[in-house]
Amino acid sequence: MRYNDFLDALSEEDGFYLECPNGHPSFPPYRVCSVCGESDVTKRSLSDRGIVIAHTVIHVPPPRFSDQAPYVVAIADFEGVELTGHLTSEAVDAIENGVEVSVTTGQSEETSERYVEFKIA
Numbered sequence: 001m002r003y004n005d006f007l008d009a010l011s012e013e014d015g016f017y018l019e020c021p022n023g024h025p026s027f028p029p030y031r032v033c034s035v036c037g038e039s040d041v042t043k044r045s046l047s048d049r050g051i052v053i054a055h056t057v058i059h060v061p062p063p064r065f066s067d068q069a070p071y072v073v074a075i076a077d078f079e080g081v082e083l084t085g086h087l088t089s090e091a092v093d094a095i096e097n098g099v100e101v102s103v104t105t106g107q108s109e110e111t112s113e114r115y116v117e118f119k120i121a
Contacts, residue, residue, distance in 0.1 A: 003028050007114050011105040015046035017081050025081040049121055050076035050083065052099045057092055067109040074118055076101050085116035094120055 006028045009016055017025045018041040020033035025044075032039045055074035058065070065071065065086075072087035072095050086106060087095060099120055106117035 004114075007105050007116070010046075010103055010116065011114075013048075013104070015048075015078075015103055016043050017046050018042065019044045027083075046081060046083075046103070047078040048102060050078035050101050050103065050118070052095065052097055052101060052118075053077050053082070054097065055087075055095050057095075064108050064111045064113060074101070076103070076118055078103070083116060085118045087118050087120070091118075091120055 006016070017027055018030065019025050020036060020038035020041050022036050022038060024033045024035040026034055026041070031041060033041065052074045053076065055072050057070055057072055059070045061069045061071070068088070070092050072091055073084065074087055074095065075082055075084050083103060085103060101118040102121050104117050104119060105114050107114050
């Protein structure tokens with residue numbers, strides 16, 4: 001399973017994560033649990049909504065995201081599964097911890113690289 005499979009699923013509103021028998025979540029391309037080393041992972045559905053638990057505003061981005069500044073990088077909790085993603089510049093003034101978000105994918109205009117993107121729900 002590749003990271004692009006994960007991004008494809010997010011863009012089709014069918015997000016998922018991988019979980020080991022001990023309940024530790026991870027995302028592709030990892031096929032071994034980073035916490036306990038278990039290799040028997042199961043694909044699980046990702047919740048449709050998450051809650052922002054941390055965020056920062058990026059004003060001076062790396063070159064591949066220069067077309068998006070300022071933007072927010074946030075960590076959101078999707079029922080015990082934490083994802084890191086971007087929010088667009090429109091969200092800079094609206095973002096705060098506790099805000100509900102949905103998850104999809106975005107794409108850099110500079111490089112065409114896809115990434116995890118949150119939208120305020």
